[in-house]
Amino acid sequence: xxxxxxxxxxxxxxxxxxxxxxxxxxxxxxxxxxxxxxxxxxxxxxxxxxxxxxxxxxxxxxxxxxxxxxxxxxxxxxxxxxxxxxxxxxxxxxxxxxxxxxxxxxxxxxxxxxxxxxxxxxxxxxxxxxxxxxxxxxxxxxxxxxxxxxxxxxxxxxxxxxxxxxxxxxxxxxxxxxxxxxxxxxxxxxxxxxxxxxxxxxxxxxxxxxxxxxxxxxxxxxxxxxxxxxxxxxxxxxxxxxxxxxxxxxxxxx
Ligand code: URA
Numbered sequence: 001x002x003x004x005x006x007x008x009x010x011x012x013x014x015x016x017x018x019x020x021x022x023x024x025x026x027x028x029x030x031x032x033x034x035x036x037x038x039x040x041x042x043x044x045x046x047x048x049x050x051x052x053x054x055x056x057x058x059x060x061x062x063x064x065x066x067x068x069x070x071x072x073x074x075x076x077x078x079x080x081x082x083x084x085x086x087x088x089x090x091x092x093x094x095x096x097x098x099x100x101x102x103x104x105x106x107x108x109x110x111x112x113x114x115x116x117x118x119x120x121x122x123x124x125x126x127x128x129x130x131x132x133x134x135x136x137x138x139x140x141x142x143x144x145x146x147x148x149x150x151x152x153x154x155x156x157x158x159x160x161x162x163x164x165x166x167x168x169x170x171x172x173x174x175x176x177x178x179x180x181x182x183x184x185x186x187x188x189x190x191x192x193x194x195x196x197x198x199x200x201x202x203x204x205x206x207x208x209x210x211x212x213x214x215x216x217x218x219x220x221x222x223x224x225x226x227x228x229x230x231x232x233x234x235x236x237x238x239x240x241x242x243x244x245x246x247x248x249x250x251x252x253x254x
Contacts (some may be wrong), residue, residue, distance in 0.1 A: 025112030062172045075161035079146035091139030098175040102184040103144035114140045122217040181218025212237045
């Protein structure tokens with residue numbers, strides 16, 4: 001059992017939902033830099049024999065394929081040259097909620113996972129303490145998959161180069177809601193130049209998916225007084241989400 005868990009962990013499977021069988025084999029063998037990205041949920045057996053009809057496994061496999069492409073991508077040239085590794089995204093392939101940040105920072109570049117530094121801890125608090133959800137049940141990704149030098153803002157050309165991967169990840173996960181963290185995430189995802197102050201407080205649309213925007217956790221670390229606004233945004237998001245169900249959606253029509 002321990003050995004099997006180690007093999008699964010090496011394939012980016014860090015969480016098996018209660019009541020589901022461990023996959024016999026990892027969904028897809030992945031290079032080390034692609035490890036966390038395919039999605040951290042093992043949705044079932046390798047043949048897709050699960051309560052959700054193999055939906056989680058299929059999505060994890062599809063994400064792992066995109067992650068493999070990302071790990072070899074050099075479209076953002078300067079960033080690709082300087083990166084330690086790509087940071088694809090992490091969480092449940094069946095997440096109802098996706099958080100979208102800006103780009104990996106130094107900690108994320110080193111570890112290969114999104115939001116693992118101080119801002120990441122604050123995001124975890126928002127998810128766990130504020131929303132009463134588990135971090136592994138949402139999905140977290142960024143506009144960019146490579147770290148900009150000195151944590152500068154992504155250039156438009158870099159965001160454009162990475163856009164295909166963002167769209168494909170969201171297409172696979174099919175979340176019910178997206179929460180943009182900060183102006184870079186919101187402006188890029190929604191293709192707008194409006195300020196985050198003007199974007200928050202209402203629901204936007206990305207390809208039919210409702211989008212809520214709030215301040216970036218790193219901004220909150222510098223401006224603790226903005227916590228009240230973020231809490232308002234989170235409450236609005238939770239109110240929108242209420243009444244839905246937690247099933248892996250569309251599991252029968254994939
Ligand atoms: N900030 C982001 O926008 N994304 C991360 O992954 C980490 C910090």
